[in-house]
Amino acid sequence: MTEQTAAAPLSSLSPAELETFLETQRTAYADLQAHGLKLDLTRGKPSVEQLDLSNELLELPKGHKDSGGVDVRNYGGLSGLTELREMFANLLWVETEQVIAGGNSSLTMMHDCLVQLFLHGGPDSPRPWSKEETVKFICPVPGYDRHFTMLGNYGIEMIPVPMNEDGPDIAAVRELVTDPAVKGIWIVPTYANPSGAVCSQEVATELASMETAAPDFRIFWDNAYAFHHLTEDEAKSVDIITLASGSGHPNRPLMFASTSKITFAGAGVAFLAASKANVDWYLANQQFASIGPDKVNQLRHVQFFGSADGVREHMRKHRDILAPKFAAVDAALESALAGREVATWSKPSGGYFVNLDVLDGTASRVVELAKGAGIALTPAGASFPHGNDPRDRNIRLAPSFPVLAEVETAMAGVATCVLLAAAEKLSGAQG
Amino acid sequence: MTEQTAAAPLSSLSPAELETFLETQRTAYADLQAHGLKLDLTRGKPSVEQLDLSNELLELPKGHKDSGGVDVRNYGGLSGLTELREMFANLLWVETEQVIAGGNSSLTMMHDCLVQLFLHGGPDSPRPWSKEETVKFICPVPGYDRHFTMLGNYGIEMIPVPMNEDGPDIAAVRELVTDPAVKGIWIVPTYANPSGAVCSQEVATELASMETAAPDFRIFWDNAYAFHHLTEDEAKSVDIITLASGSGHPNRPLMFASTSKITFAGAGVAFLAASKANVDWYLANQQFASIGPDKVNQLRHVQFFGSADGVREHMRKHRDILAPKFAAVDAALESALAGREVATWSKPSGGYFVNLDVLDGTASRVVELAKGAGIALTPAGASFPHGNDPRDRNIRLAPSFPVLAEVETAMAGVATCVLLAAAEKLSGAQG
Numbered sequence: 001m002t003e004q005t006a007a008a009p010l011s012s013l014s015p016a017e018l019e020t021f022l023e024t025q026r027t028a029y030a031d032l033q034a035h036g037l038k039l040d041l042t043r044g045k046p047s048v049e050q051l052d053l054s055n056e057l058l059e060l061p062k063g064h065k066d067s068g069g070v071d072v073r074n075y076g077g078l079s080g081l082t083e084l085r086e087m088f089a090n091l092l093w094v095e096t097e098q099v100i101a102g103g104n105s106s107l108t109m110m111h112d113c114l115v116q117l118f119l120h121g122g123p124d125s126p127r128p129w130s131k132e133e134t135v136k137f138i139c140p141v142p143g144y145d146r147h148f149t150m151l152g153n154y155g156i157e158m159i160p161v162p163m164n165e166d167g168p169d170i171a172a173v174r175e176l177v178t179d180p181a182v183k184g185i186w187i188v189p190t191y192a193n194p195s196g197a198v199c200s201q202e203v204a205t206e207l208a209s210m211e212t213a214a215p216d217f218r219i220f221w222d223n224a225y226a227f228h229h230l231t232e233d234e235a236k237s238v239d240i241i242t243l244a245s246g247s248g249h250p251n252r253p254l255m256f257a258s259t260s261k262i263t264f265a266g267a268g269v270a271f272l273a274a275s276k277a278n279v280d281w282y283l284a285n286q287q288f289a290s291i292g293p294d295k296v297n298q299l300r301h302v303q304f305f306g307s308a309d310g311v312r313e314h315m316r317k318h319r320d321i322l323a324p325k326f327a328a329v330d331a332a333l334e335s336a337l338a339g340r341e342v343a344t345w346s347k348p349s350g351g352y353f354v355n356l357d358v359l360d361g362t363a364s365r366v367v368e369l370a371k372g373a374g375i376a377l378t379p380a381g382a383s384f385p386h387g388n389d390p391r392d393r394n395i396r397l398a399p400s401f402p403v404l405a406e407v408e409t410a411m412a413g414v415a416t417c418v419l420l421a422a423a424e425k426l427s428g429a430q431g
Numbered sequence: 432m433t434e435q436t437a438a439a440p441l442s443s444l445s446p447a448e449l450e451t452f453l454e455t456q457r458t459a460y461a462d463l464q465a466h467g468l469k470l471d472l473t474r475g476k477p478s479v480e481q482l483d484l485s486n487e488l489l490e491l492p493k494g495h496k497d498s499g500g501v502d503v504r505n506y507g508g509l510s511g512l513t514e515l516r517e518m519f520a521n522l523l524w525v526e527t528e529q530v531i532a533g534g535n536s537s538l539t540m541m542h543d544c545l546v547q548l549f550l551h552g553g554p555d556s557p558r559p560w561s562k563e564e565t566v567k568f569i570c571p572v573p574g575y576d577r578h579f580t581m582l583g584n585y586g587i588e589m590i591p592v593p594m595n596e597d598g599p600d601i602a603a604v605r606e607l608v609t610d611p612a613v614k615g616i617w618i619v620p621t622y623a624n625p626s627g628a629v630c631s632q633e634v635a636t637e638l639a640s641m642e643t644a645a646p647d648f649r650i651f652w653d654n655a656y657a658f659h660h661l662t663e664d665e666a667k668s669v670d671i672i673t674l675a676s677g678s679g680h681p682n683r684p685l686m687f688a689s690t691s692k693i694t695f696a697g698a699g700v701a702f703l704a705a706s707k708a709n710v711d712w713y714l715a716n717q718q719f720a721s722i723g724p725d726k727v728n729q730l731r732h733v734q735f736f737g738s739a740d741g742v743r744e745h746m747r748k749h750r751d752i753l754a755p756k757f758a759a760v761d762a763a764l765e766s767a768l769a770g771r772e773v774a775t776w777s778k779p780s781g782g783y784f785v786n787l788d789v790l791d792g793t794a795s796r797v798v799e800l801a802k803g804a805g806i807a808l809t810p811a812g813a814s815f816p817h818g819n820d821p822r823d824r825n826i827r828l829a830p831s832f833p834v835l836a837e838v839e840t841a842m843a844g845v846a847t848c849v850l851l852a853a854a855e856k857l858s859g860a861q862g
Contacts, residue, residue, distance in 0.1 A: 043506070051495075051504040058727070061489060064482075073482040073695040075474065103534055104725045111720035115546050119561075119585060130550075130561055149719040154550060260722065264504040267727035288580040289542035291691060294535045294725065296489070296698035 007339035010422055018427045025420035029369065032413050037374035039410040044193070044352035045401040046265050046318075053317050054263040060300040072295035078283050081298040084269065090308040091227065092257060093239040094273045100282060102293050106258040106270035109282075110220060111150060113254055113272075116285050117183075117218065118154060123251050123277045125216040129183060138176050138185040140168040142355060142383030142394050144193040144222070147186045151385070157181075158385035163192060167199035170206045180213035184220060190237045191225040194383055194396040195355040196348025204238040209247035219244075221255040225351040227315045228261060230323050235350060241273060250275040259301060261352065262314065269293075269301050325399040328407045329354050336415030342422035345397075354397040355383075356414075362421040363392045369417035375410050438770035441853055449858045456851040460800065463844050468805035470841040475624070475783035476832040477696050477749075484748050485694040491731040503726035509714050512729040515700065521739040522658065523688060524670040525704045531713060533724050537689035537701035540713075541651060542581060544685055544703075547716050548614075548649065549585060554682050554708045556647040560614060569607050569616035571599040573786060573814030573825050575624040575653070578617045582816070588612075589816035594623060598630035601637045611644035615651060621668045622656040625814050625827040626786045627779025635669040640678035650675075650684040656782040657688055658746045661754050664780060672704060681706040690732060692783065693745065700724075700732050756830045756838045760785050763839060767846030773853035776828075785828040786814075787845075793852040794823045800848035806841050 013021060064073050066081050079085065080101025089096040102109050121128040129135050135156045139148060140163035151158055159182070161172040168187060176182050185207070189199035199207075207219060219240065226237045240253045251274070259268035272282060286292075305311050330347055333356070337343050342362075346355040358366055363380035370377050378396045381389035397414070399407045423429070444452060495504050497512050510516065511532025520527040533540050552559040560566050566587045570579060571594035582589055590613070592603040599618060607613050616638070620630035630638075638650060650671065657668045671684045682705070690699035703713060717723075736742050761778055764787070768774050773793075777786040789797055794811035801808045809827045812820035828845070830838045854860070 045506050048502065051502065054504075055495070058492060058495060059490060064486070064489060071479065071482065073485075073698060075476050075691075075696045077697075105722045107719070108721045115550070118550065119546070146719045153716070153719060260506075264727060265506045266508075266723055267504060267725045285584070288538070288577045288584060290539045291536045292697055294698045294728065296695060297725065297728065 009339065009341040010426055011341060015427070018423060022420070022423040022427050022429060025416060025423050028416045029373065029420050032373045032416055035374075037409065037413065039374060039402055039406050040376040041398050041402070041410055041414075042376050042378045043401070044261070044398045046261055047321065047401050047403065049321050049403075050318055050400070051264060053314065054304065057263055057300050057304050060303050061296065062303060064296070064299070066295075066299055066302065070295070072299045075291055077295060078286050078290070078292045080269075080293050081295055081302060083302045084298045087302065087305060087308050087311070088257065088271050089273070091311055092223070092255065092271070092273050093237070094241050094255070097276060098241060098273050098279060100272045100279060101298055102270045102272060104260075104266065104268055104270060104294070104297070106222070106224065106256040106260070106272075107146060109270050109272045110222065110254075110256055112285070112289075113220070113282065114150065114154065116282070117216075120285070122216045122218065123281050132181065132183075134181045136179065136182045138168070138173055138182060139385050140185070140187060140192075141385070142194050142396065143186065144188060145378075145382045145387075147220070147222070148385045151186070160385055163195050163197055165197050167197060167203035168207075170203050173207065174210055177210060177212040177214070177217060182212070183214050183216065184218040186220040186222065188222045188224060189240070190223055190235055191228055191348055191351025193224065193351065194353035196346045196351050196353065198235045198350075199238055201238055204240050205243055208240055208243035208249060208252065217252060219253040221253050223255055223257045224261070226257055227311060228352065229315065229319055229350045230326055231349045233349060241275065245275065251278050254278060262311065262318070263301065263304065267297065269298055322400060324404055325407045326354065328404060329397060329399050329411050332408060332411030332415055336412065337418060340419065340422070343418050352398060352400050354399065356395040356397055357393045358395060358418050359422045359425055360391045360393045362418075362425050363389060363395050365421040365424065366395060366414070366417045369420060370414055373413055373417065375413050377414070440770065440772035441850075441857055442772060446858070449854060453851070453854040453858050453860060456847060456854050459847045460804065460851050463804045463847055466805075468840065468844065470805060470833055470837050470844075471807040472829050472833070472841055472845075473807050473809045474832070475692070475829045477692055478752065478832050478834065480752050480834075481749055481831070482695060484745065485735065488694055488731050488735050491734050492727065493734060495727070495730070497726075497730055497733065501726070503730045506722055508726060509717050509721070509723050511700075511724050512726055512733060514733045515729045518733065518736060518739050518742070519688065519702050520704070522742055523654070523686065523702070523704050524668070525672050525686070528707060529672060529704050529710060531703045531710060532729055533701045533703060535691075535697065535699055535701060535725070535728070537653070537655065537687040537691070538577060540701050540703045541653065541685075541687055543716070544651070544713065545581065545585065547713070548647075551716070553647045553649065554712050563612065563614075565612045567610065567613045569599070569604055569613060570816050571616070571618060571623075572816070573625050573827070574617065575619060576809075576813045576818075578651070578653070579816045582617070591816055594626050594628055596628050598628060598634035599638075601634050604638065605641055608641060608643040608645070608648060613643070614645050614647065615649040617651040617653065619653045619655060620671070621654055621666055622659055622779055622782025624655065624782065625784035627777045627782050627784065629666045629781075630669055632669055635671050636674055639671055639674035639680060639683065648683055652684050652686040654686055654688045655692070658742060659692060659783065660746065660750055660781045661757055662780045666781060672706065676706065682709050685709060693742065693749075694732065694735065698728065700729055753831060755835055757785065759835060759838045760828060760830050760842050763842030763846055767843065768849060771850065771853070774849050783829060783831050785830065787826040787828055788824045789826060789849050790853045790856055791822045791824045793849075793856050794820060794826050796852040796855065797826060797845070797848045800851060801845055804844055804848065806844050806848075808845070
């Protein structure tokens with residue numbers, strides 16, 4: 001994806017030229033180390049400036065009743081506050097009765113669903129998944145490490161398929177779902193973690209309508225970045241629930257979202273959206289596993305946003321803070337790596353990550369070098385099941401948390417590490 | 432427990448006297464119905480007046496950092512805020528490193544533990560509980576219905592033992608734990624739901640030290656009412672964790688508590704306290720199952736309470752509101768039932784419930800009659816596994832939510848229902 005410039009591809013250099021280049025990068029790296037940096041690009045955390053956008057929440061709610069007169073301070077209401085469900089039903093293009101407003105973590109709602117599928121099975125399961133000999137999941141890669149850790153933790157066999165620019169490789173998926181042991185797929189459909197890919201209407205339609213050998217095949221549709229646009233060209237998340245319902249598989253998708261990267265990352269509200277049968281199934285178990293969600297925090301969010309448009313408006317403020325950081329990542333990589341043919345990277349129009357693919361076999365070395373220069377990166381391979389990137393080339397960059405100047409400094413450093421690792425590799429030099 | 436008065440035991444009346452008595456009660460009941468009441472004694476919910484005690488929380492926290500400089504608005508910190516853990520470690524008589532401050536529901540933390548034991552097993556488990564042929568739990572009765580529902584939901588066989596005034600019948604427990612399939616016991620140790628019993632140091636010592644056939648036997652120590660005193664004679668919860676550690680079974684107890692009935696019932700903070708091995712075990716799974724607890728709400732609680740003594744002081748305000756309601760329950764039952772020998776009831780010194788035992792075989796009828804008069808009671812048998820009270824005599828009364836005058840009205844009505852049902856039963860009349 002990098003544009004051509006005056007710089008020559010590293011692979012085209014003569015041995016002598018490569019030796020000189022390697023020395024130059026070693027010097028650059030020594031300089032980098034001398035700066036004594038301490039920068040962190042590991043996780044998709046909102047910055048302080050972003051968190052400040054929601055500080056009004058610290059003084060809410062005004063009063064303690066919702067518009068229906070519910071005293072939010074007391075027990076009751078497993079589904080969450082109606083007003084908040086209505087607001088996010090609108091934003092997620094679903095019906096209010098299909099939405100549950102939960103606690104502060106959509107990851108917890110995903111885990112709840114997986115645990116229930118294991119211990120009870122879903123509405124269409126012949127038996128609990130724990131009673132199956134093998135359970136397999138399709139894992140588009142690169143993907144979100146915690147999804148994979150959760151699957152691995154429950155002994156689920158993970159089958160990687162490529163995550164393309166329009167979603168998971170649907171031909172590969174179609175073939176895999178002929179195996180009745182394949183029970184699900186995990187997808188971040190909008191501005192995927194880490195590639196930034198957006199699942200297209202066409203791919204989603206196939207996912208929703210394809211025949212699967214497992215009658216209880218589940219799409220874990222983790223719409224974590226549904227509203228997290230980086231440009232004015234705002235991607236509209238596909239309405240997978242209606243698609244699935246229209247193709248006779250209403251219970252196939254489980255959609256998740258949260259305000260973790262809208263308001264406060266630790267103190268937001270999470271949402272589950274699904275068919276009525278799935279909603280009832282989820283609530284049946286929550287009945288003895290929870291006293292219900294924190295409705296005070298939900299009312300706080302209702303008052304803070306005011307409306308679905310309030311959420312959209314709020315997200316534009318995030319965009320104004322985030323877009324320059326993503327531009328800085330691209331500029332730093334472009335400036336140092338263009339023409340060298342040792343790396344490609346995504347230019348996402350939303351989400352929290354840049355996906356950097358370096359020369360095969362050098363990702364671990366790049367992360368190691370960066371660490372040695374005080375720049376923390378997500379471990380190489382983290383975006384693959386069991387942390388195993390077979391080509392050792394993938395690095396996830398998370399530029400949201402540091403301030404802009406730090407992103408610039410860190411990314412110039414990362415580019416140096418990419419070049420040094422590539423020169424080492426090509427010249428056969430020891431790291 | 433009722434005192435003797437002029438009223439004669441119902442069983443001592445002649446058939447003619449009993450017929451007259453029955454007619455009197457029928458008339459009283461008709462009067463009751465004519466009042467068109469709509470009162471609810473079903474659940475242990477705090478009253479509006481109690482919730483108002485914590486309204487300052489609606490304007491907290493001031494700022495967004497804890498005393499260690501942690502920005503509570505962002506991700507991170509699975510164990511919860513240190514200050515809050517310290518505060519509740521003090522209150523629960525344990526070490527800070529033994530405490531996790533979690534989300535808004537201790538029931539969820541109990542469920543998390545049970546699910547982990549099922550899917551992974553605990554630190555001392557030879558295998559996950561789901562791989563055992565049978566899993567049994569000892570259930571002191573009467574007990575908390577949601578505990579039983581949770582166990583039943585996972586197919587755990589429940590073995591009732593009597594809940595005595597000093598805790599579960601320890602002789603019965605000792606015999607049961609010789610069965611390796613018996614994996615645990617659920618206890619509300621302080622002001623038990625619903626009997627109000629307080630587990631004694633002696634009983635707790637035996638529970639902590641007894642030999643169990645299962646190496647991973649667990650005491651689910653649900654200390655929901657640890658600080659919920661109704662008199663100045665404040666029961667001190669037994670330190671089961673130190674007892675168990677001292678007897679060589681450090682991982683046996685899992686202690687739970689929450690501020691649900693201290694601050695806001697839906698928006699409090701829950702706690703798990705246990706051995707370091709159990710704490711690590713719990714956190715290992717939370718790592719991919721949660722983004723961490725709501726630290727903003729935890730900071731809110733830190734600032735609201737100020738200190739452990741702040742919690743104790745706050746609980747005295749609850750006591751001042753609750754104690755008159757419990758006195759009203761006792762007075763109403765005493766006034767109508769004394770000497771009739773058709774009911775006994777607890778006079779708890781803490782907690783949220785009064786345990787009412789009526790004439791064998793009449794509890795369901797009493798609840799039905801009450802419903803017919805607009806007084807909602809917890810279903811008869813709810814305090815037993817599978818809702819099955821073999822003597823059909825147990826009714827749980829929850830007087831916290833209604834205002835005092837309503838408690839008086841409702842309980843006078845309940846007493847009428849108790850007498851009518853007893854008279855029907857003794858006279859062989861149809862209901």
